Amino acid sequence: MAMHDDEILGKAYDASLMRRLLSYLKPYRTYVVAAIVLNILFAAMGPLRPYLTKIAIDDYIIPGDHTGLMMIIGILFGLLILQGFLQYVMSLVTEWIGQKAIFDLRMQVFKHLQKLSLRFFDKNPIGRLVTRTTNDVESLNDMFSSGVVTIFSDIFVIFWILIFMFFMSWELSLVTLTVLPFLFYATWVFRRKARDAYRQVRKHLARLNAFLQEHISGTIVLQIFSREKKAREQFERINSEYRDAYMHSIFYHAVFYPVVELISAVAIGLIIWYGGGNVVQGALTIGILISFIQYTEMFFRPIRDLAEKYNIMQTAMASSERIFKLLDDTSIIPDPGTSVPLDTVEGEVEYRNVWFAYNSDEYVLRDVSFHVNPGETVALVGATGAGKTSIINLMTRFYDIRKGEILVDGIDIRSVRKADLRNHIAIVLQDVFLFSGDIKNNITLGDDSITMDRVREVCAAVGADKFIERLPNGYDESVKERGATLSVGQKQLLSFARALAVDPKILILDEATSSVDTETEILIQKAIQRLLKGRTSIVIAHRLSTIQRADKIIVMHKGRIREIGKHHELLAQQGIYYRLYQLQYKDQIEAQTNGVVEKNSSL
Amino acid sequence: MDSLYRLKPYFRRHRWLLAAGFVAVLLSNVFEVLVPLIIREAVDGLQEGATMRDFFGYGAMVVGVTALSGIFSFITRQTIIVASRKMEYELRNDFYAHLQTLSISFYNNTTTGDLMAHTTNDINQVRNFLGPGIMYSTSTFIRFVIILAIMLSINPVLTLLALLPLPLISVIVFYIGRIVHKKTIRIQEQFSNITSRAQENLSGIRVIKAFTREQFEIDQFKNLGEEYYRRNMGLIRTQSLTRPVLYLLVGISLIIVLWYGGLSVIDGRMTLGDVTAMMIYLGMLIWPMIAFGWVFNIIQRAAASMGRLNKIFDKQPDIIDGPETDHSIKDLHGNITFKNVSFSYPGAYEPALKNIKLDIPAGKTVGVIGFTGSGKSTLVSLIPRLYDIADGEILIDGKPIKKIPISTLRSHIGYVPQETFLFSESIRENIAFGQNGTEKHLVERVADIAHLSGDVDDFPKKFDTIIGERGITLSGGQKQRASLARALARDPKILILDDAFSAVDTYTEESILSRLRDEIRERTTFLISHRISTVKQADVIIVLDNGVIVERGTHEELVEHGGIYASLHQKQLLEKELDEM
Structure with a gap:
């Protein structure tokens, strides 16, 4: 099965997408500012600890100052509590902002979907739209809560570490930092390799899933044609490709982590070698040396994690692009700028030379004109595909017509608000939802x-x-x-x-054809009578009783109105209606007389 | 936990790889824990007047030891994690192979989505245990023991004091892990509520628009979204607390070391190097402590997943060759007999077929007509034993079908199911469909009979066009014709066409039928249809109503008879007339 657009990943950062995404944070800008301030403060706490350790060693432990050591321990303890507290508040605030922004975005997507016209829904599979409102929005959550924020805090942490290191000894700092280019290079290579490997993994996973989906649904076909063995072999191949793709990514992980450790060991080695010599000569203190060893550890983690952040950003960018594309879709049947109010209606309906097509020029209704007086019932009859459903779809402006006019009480329905129009109309569809x-x-x-x-x-x-x-x-x-x-x-x-x-003043009824038992059939017929009474009704009729009671029968054939009249008049014409009647309705008389209920006429 | 026992043979198969992995884990940890000891020497050397050369030596040793540890850590991943991927691969193969053996009644009661979830999520959970679960638990354990021993040898009192808060970390991670898991499940539930709501809303968009209920729907959706937000915040509150608490515990340990260690240095009971090493060791123990709690959760989840997989593994295939199977039966001629066959679907009140009696000599054609749900498809699905019957007997060439090996039985049948199912492979592969050594011209010949060749010629890669790729989709009619060609390619003795022309227009049907007539002369053929034109020329036509054969005879006889068949015939004439108006 081919991959579709949901699986394509692009760049990890796109300025215009990012700007638009950040606009969702606007309502919470005070909190965003607070989160950033907390972040900067918090980022300083971690790096402060090795520095305090240095003071403890150099100023109190080596000189043998008990009280001084206790004081520094007290400060460290206080710092620890403060750090914990800051971290808690910070994490709460940033996650909260993310949740809020995501909620807003999801509502916006959902509201937008409610506005889109049926033409849009005809073109877009529901599954894909559901994914937009759920999974795609969710992957933005990862970006808001862990992606962007941790990238910021990592940068701040690195910034503070550098400040402390350079403050204590710029020479030792420079020596230690010589390993940085190697670390960046290793991370960069790993990110690229891991991404490629992971892309392969995803590709093979998609294949595996597609194969399973298809072959589980088709198991019976496989069994009938005794083709299980071949399918099993195919599956084993796809499964092994998936496994091997993973093996590749394991390899990169297996190399990367030890390499990072090694680079860090080189940094520590340099600190011991260069720093040790300087301590002995009195140019550096023992405390500085020990704190540098601690800083090395702290420094490496954020850089190592960059690769992971990159993936989060990439997924988020791809999702946001799809979401924005949906939000930018404007297939909406607009309400008129200045609308005619439609508080009460009498229920007069007129179709005047209506032409309609779902797709470009394939007209499904051609020059359809008819008139219904308030309170009257018209029955639409015709073979499948004759255009009956299209006629009722147009009445509520699910679609707009190409040519002609549809009037309610003499007012063009395009000049009133859709909601006002629909408030006077009720629809009963064949498939009850x-x-x-x-x-x-x-x-x-x-x-x-x-x-x-x-x-x-x-x-x-x-x-x-x-x-x-x-x-x-x-x-x-x-x-x-x-x-x-x-x-x-x-x-x-x-x-x-x-x-x-x-x-409603106007009722649209698409009678169901499915068979029901006699008792229910009688109930339904009575209900329909009750429903049609006193309102303008347009009915796609499948029941003889409904047609016989209709004030007017409109016979549709191949998109045109071919006959209009009352039941017996049309029968007398011996035209299309006459045949339709024999085909679809005549049995119902026999059924009624025999007391047996007609089966679904389509076999 | 018992559910994981089923994995034993998988472990056994990779025992050497895993054993190598354990050795590598051990060595990698042994070298890694040397680093703080070297640093200790270096720090002590600072006060004891070591030379530049000594420090270079220490530095080089740190790098050397880390390099050795790195090599073994590389080997660890390349053995344990690789082994886990291999076991995952085998488990998934076995699972799929098992699925294949299950019969249609299993698939009627299980959704594809559920089975997909098993083969992806559940197997994934199990693999998490096989790989990272095992790697981290052994590595953690080994590291913990070694470090503890070293720390105790440096200073037992300080070690005990410093380690005091650490077991709490494991406990907290374990409990928080459980809470997080529970809350995550609640979040996922709400997420699927949101998904189903969106799904429902979009499916019912017509009703919603018609009754102008958009605002109500938005409000409802908003409620769900708010609940989702609340549940997420619940989880966030727990998670936000986790890290500070963990860091606090670790921080307290470090402060204890600095405090007690500092005092001991001042009193001359410990060296500064000892304290430094202790601090580094503590840092190395944090991850193992977290991992302990984490691994417990992984095992629990894997056990639950394996339990779900076992349920399916334990399902016995019900339609299989049994002791009564006569493996000497290799050839069938196609004389089919139904002896008083009745059949009910599992759980159904009404039997789908009642007392069916049929005897079709080899090579004859049967037309089957009837309303939707009258039992037509059920009738023919019994021939390849998609279901087994409880009442009556079906015989082929006088032998009960339960005696015929399933593969023999099915390889003599060409089946065109009502719902066409083609695979995303080339058209050629779909038609040949596992027929080994299928001659090229066979595929083309059957495609020709099925009236598919003309359509295939329009595709860029002809018969090698892959269905579904690059937007090449077949129309309903093309699919049915491909499905027909697939059945013919097997050169079957028995041919079953279950409503095989429903998406084909009457004109094309007519021309396929006329070509088919030569094809089916030698085959016992079932033609199920709702069109009289399809079955008209059959040797015998049966009309099914509510699982009972109510009429049988030739076309002329049935029209004469004036029953269901005759009225259908009448209607279809009218339809034709209408269409021409």
Whole structure:
């Protein structure tokens, strides 16, 4: 399986990305400043200790001053407590800032996603968008909390060490620092080698995972074709490549760490050789020499860790680039600059010469015009792909039309705010989408203005109350895994209740085709009648009862309206409707008379 | 902890590499602990008037000893860590090989995601124990013992005083490690809540937009985010406390050394070199102390992971050759008999097939028609023994299929499953699919029959085009035709086409069927379809309804009969008429 853009890593630092990332720290700038100040202070504490040790040795231990030694011990102890405290506060503040910034960013991504149009969702797989809101944001957390901050504090620590060292003896400092170029060089080489090795590891891991994903899903095919052995051999090869890639990175680690130790030993050796000679000649003190040995240890760690920081930064840069790309996407169906208010509507709907295409020029609706009076029901019928779904998608401005106009009460829907328009329309889709939460919430969808009484009322109206009350927790029963525990019919009733609860002027209904038992079928038919009563309704009809009751039937065929009329008129025409009727609806009469319910007509 | 016993054979296989590793760990530590002793000599030499030459000697010794220690530390990593990667490799191979033996009923109840988690995360946890876990625990232990011995020999009282706070470090690291682990799990839970919420929100975006619930969704998401933030802060509070406390304990130890050591130097009971060495040794003990606590956690986690892996390892494959298998059966002709076969899926209330009786002479073609869920796919899946039946018997050439070795049985069957599954390999490999020594022209011949050659010619690398690479994806119809070619390439005695033309347009289907007719003359063929046109010419057509054969006969007979088949036939004529309007 090929790698996709989620795995490509680029540079570890990009000024414009960084600027934009840092802008998320702005609301917390006081704390950021505090964290930096604490950092500088804290960085000085560690290096102060060898210096105090030097004073203890030179000024008190060697001269034999008991009280002086106790004083220095007291200072060291106080320093230790202070250092611990500073470190605690510092870590708390920086991590807190990181968490806050990450929270803000995640909310921004999520809010932005809510605004994007369906056209965007048609193009972008959900999995990838989920990754943007979760993993990508998370990898920025690593950068905010450990990456940037520790790089700063490491620099401060090195800075303080240098100050103390040069203050005590600039000659010995220079001698000690001669090893630095080697350390930098070793780190640099290691970083590059380790990065390449690690990139290989990731590449092979991705291959391994892709292979597993595919071959676990396809195990049965392998078994049917008795091809297990070959797959096993392939897996062993991929697995061994992964192993070998790791072996490479082990090699670099195995070399790097001893080499750093060796360079540090050379530094200590130099201190003993050069420093020892000077101490004997009286040019340096014993304390200075011992403290230099301690400083060498302190100095090496931050430089050695640089390689790791580099990786964190690199991942963060790649993630932020992807996040910003999403945030910069503007496929949003805009609200008009000055909108026409739409407080109340009568429910008159008109499509006037509507042309529509999802992709460039493949029109799925061609010159569609029809008119629905307030309170009327129109039934849309037609074969799969005739354009019925597109007609209802346009009504709520999920998509914008290419040519023509859609009017509600004579007002072009593009001149009102989307939210105002949608407040008057309720949609019942074929696949009932239930959210995790309880039954009540799935009806109100979190709208607090819908009271519990209202919920009971609408559930009773659509006949959903009986089964809900039979549930162990009634309306508080939680809906698991998209309603896995509910039957198809029950889910439909819930979606009817959901629509009825908002009491819309205009109702859009895409009748489900799935088969249900007779009892439920009767419930559903009654519920639909109740639902359609007193409102303008556009229904993609699969039920004979619905069509027969419709004020108008619109027959769609290949993107055009081919016939409009009432049931018996259209039958008499012996055109498309006549055939559709025989194909899809006629059996329902037999079913009704036989008392057997029609099966799903698509086999 | 018991779960880790399963790893014994893996250890045994690499025992020499590991033994070498342990020797290297020992030597590396032995040399490393010499450094403070040399420094001690040097520091004492400062007061006793050593010469420049002496100091050069000490310096050179520090470098030399560190170099030796480094070489052995290199060897340690190259043995123990390498061994751990090898064991990981073998464990993963074994795990995958085991997965392959499990039957479809296992896969129906287990998600690919779970199995992926086992093969990556769990094996990773186990490897963490095999590699760093073992390396650090041995290294730590050895180092601790040596250093303790040296320190005691320098000054027992000071050693005991200085080491007083250190065991606390191990204890704290262990407990904090546990708390951190628990809190981390709670954070991960919340993270997956956020993930599922985002997933759900984006999947239901239509409903949300239609009912203008965006703000509500944002508020809900915000609540989850806030809880995530709270849990993270909980962890941060613990972690922020950890380091200061550890440093405090270490710092106290160092201060004790400086204090007691300093006084002893003043009183002439110790040398300055002794105190310096003690301070350096203490520094060297910090990491082992931290590692002790850490290693305990690693072992616990590895044991939990291994436990999960063992559960799968312990699953016995249920469809295998048994004692009744007759290995002398090498060839099949394809006469298939179903004797009163009934079958229920595990856990289902209703049987999927009821009392099926069928007898198909070798070389004949059976058409199977029926509604969704009527049992068509179940019926044919019993032939290659994807499931075993409890009631009735299936015979091939008069032999019960349980007697036929599975590999023999399956190698005589060409199966085109309802859901096409192709692998990310070249089209050629997908069609030849493990047929060794497959002639080049065979692949091209079957592709031709399946009406795929024309499509393949349009691909840049023809039959060597890798599916899924560089955005080359096959359409549903192309995939089905490739799947058909794959089944034909095996030259099977029994051919099963389970709704193999659902994504192919009627015109193409017609031309494939006409070529197929020659192909299937010698093969027993099952044609499952929802299109009358597909099964029309079959020798016999059966109609399934709710797991029962309700009609059987030839096309003409069934149309005449006026049942389900006839009404379907009628409808499909109408559909055709409509399409032409």
